[in-house]
Amino acid sequence: MKKFAVLALFLLFVGCAVVAYPKPWNDAMHALDQKTGYHLPYLPDIAFRLGLDLKGGVHLVYEADMSAIDSASRADALSGVRDVVERRVNSFGVGEPHVETTIADGKYRILVDLPGITDVAQAVKQIGETPVLEFKLPDENVDVNPTPAQEKQITDAQKTERAAALDVLDKALENKGANFDALAKEQSIDAATRDNGGYLGFVNGDDAEYGGYLDSIVSKHLTPGVTNGLYEGTSRIHIMKYISRKVETEPKASHILICYTGAQGCQTERTKDEALKLIRDLKAQATKANFADLAKANSDDGSKTDGGELGYIPKGMTVAPFEAALYNLKNGEISDVVETDFGYHIIYRESSRKETYYELAHIEMPWTTASDVVQVDPWKNTELSGKNIKRASVAFDQNSGAPYIMLEFNAEGADLFGKLTSENVGKVIGIFLDGQAVTTPTVQEPIYGGTASITGSYTLAEAKMTAQRLNAGALPVPISVVSQQTIGPALGQSSLDKSIDAALAGFILVALFMILYYRLPGVMAGLALLFYAAANLALYKTMGVTMTLSGIAGFVFSFGIAVDANVLVFERLKEELWSGRDLPSAIQEGFHRAWPSIRDGNMTTLIATAVLYSMSTGFIRGFALTLTIGVLVSMFSCMVVTRALMTRLGKIKVFRKRLFYRGMTK
Secondary structure: OOOOOHHHHHHHHHHHHHHHHHHHHHHHHHHHHHOOOOOOOOOOOOOOOOOHHHOOOEEEEEEEOOOOOOOHHHHHHHHHHHHHHHHHHHHOOOOEEEEEEEOOOOOEEEEEEEOOOOOOHHHHHHHHHHOOOOEEOOOOOOOOOOOHHHHOOOOOHHHHHHHHHHHHHHHHHHHHHHHHHHHHHHOOOOOHHHHOOOEEEEEEEOOOOOHHHHHHHHOOOOOEEEHHHHHHHOOEEEEEEEEEEEEEEEEEEEEEEEOOOOOOOOOOOOOOOHHHHHHHHHHHHOOOOOHHHHHHHHOOHHHHHHEEEEEEOOOOOOOOHHHHHHHOOOOOOOOOOEEOOEEEEEEEEEEEEEEEEEEEEEEEEEEEOOHOOOOOEEEEEEEEEEEEEEEEEEOOOOOOEEEEEEEEEHHHOOOOHHHHHOOOOOOEEEEEEEEEEEEEOOOOOOOOOEEEOOOOOOOOHHHHHHHHHHHHHOOOOOOEEEEEEEEOHHHHHHHEEEEEEEEHHHHHHHHHHHHHHHHHHHHHHHHHHHHHHHHHHHHHHOOOOOOOOOHHHHHHHHHHHHHHHHHHHHHHHHHHHHOOHHHHHHHHHHHHHHHHHHHHHHHHHHHHHHHHHHOHHHHHHHHHHHHHHHHHHHHHHHHEEEEHHHHHHHHOOOHHHHHHOOOOOO
């Protein structure tokens, strides 16, 4: 054992303790700051996530009717329905709603937790409505022009809004923009960025929403700062802050994709092993000269017609394994086989370019327009709807590498879409899901053949999400409530209080037993249990574990498992002392000989928890998760923490006396 092992473990314990309960640390840092002016960082006081049985709310279980869906598409359909349900749940405005799916025994279910919800009937009604996908055209017969009275209303509102925005701009310019973050949190109406001080990240001139502002922003501020002026969007006013810029090297890439049954968006009967064999064969053949031909002949991606070419690919536009492999290549190199959710790839990095990105933040404020005042629906329905979509999937543009949505219609839908696009070239077609516009592309030319693409400034995650929404609206997947559970907040608080009492009682009783029975080793085991408790609670916070009654049961139960390992070690230690060994060598041998039993016993528990977690849902999974964490931490607390403490004691002469070790002599 290393010389400073005990000190290192003590510091680790302190770290876990302050993560689990940061208030004492923050109070101490505040006092230090007040007395000396020396400032150390405060720790965020993140609350433990509590399940419905501890916080109160509604737990709903829905079952999806997959009778009309082929088996290969059911998982994707369920995922799409989950997204629709989650968007509806988010509209309730509840804190920490949770939606998950489960597939077991041929049943496809959606589990919904709504903390704090009281109107259960309304929640059930809103969640359970069938998703509606619609294709609409602008209604040219609708008069969207405001009346003179409405024009005055718009002008008056804009005057007030501009004055308010200018006032915020003046405040933002003070002290070189030092209070910009606070103003964004207080004034911005952009819910997606205001909590992060209005931070937008890095954008370039291609950005559909903010790229048009860049020339003006950069010309006003060659150095970082708040730009002195307002930027009017179609329905918002923006106060912009230029933070920095960077020049990125963007690779130009081609790829060959070989997918298999179960991969995302894959329509093939090829098995995973068959796909792996094929991609390895292609890798062995691939050169810079024949890569495009191999892609045209073999790739399962929409880019195959262009020889697998994806164009220039900025960071964040592809899934992580693909991006990591691409950016690790040099120009002219071909990658090894790369696996993603879409299947197996080999990637050819052709060349690269330099692209400038600007880091921005903004304060978004309201700006009244005619659409806010003239309350008419500017869209009209067409005959084409979600029932006519056969499938939606993600593909990549061969020039820019940007992801887009591919639509595949059934026979009736292909005819309707061909007619719709031929009659509306140069016009917009709106695609709506649940009454909200998913996308509004402009028709470039008539589209026949039953396929179409939806392009836009999508990230890969957004493109996948949109495809799921379209699939959810297209597939006839009705859902019905099969279980409903309501828990009042008073009952939840009572359960939480009793659970905390049970955990404390369990800890005290276990520690007391170990001290009375084993004396000094029992004290060391008690200290190890303190470390064990702090580490578990810190992991629950950092991992975002949702605590339920069953989860707390798993935590309390794992106390006993944590002690089991110490008992095995101490009993083995007695045998080594009986055989005539001195204390230091008996300690080392005791831990060494006890380890196989500890390892095997805990492995059987971990196998059981793995089965519980993978084949169950809800509260049972919570029990399995906390018990798994507890078992893993218990092995560390015994074999590292207890061992370090006992080894240290064995080197101190006064603690070698046998009176400290009950039962250690015959």
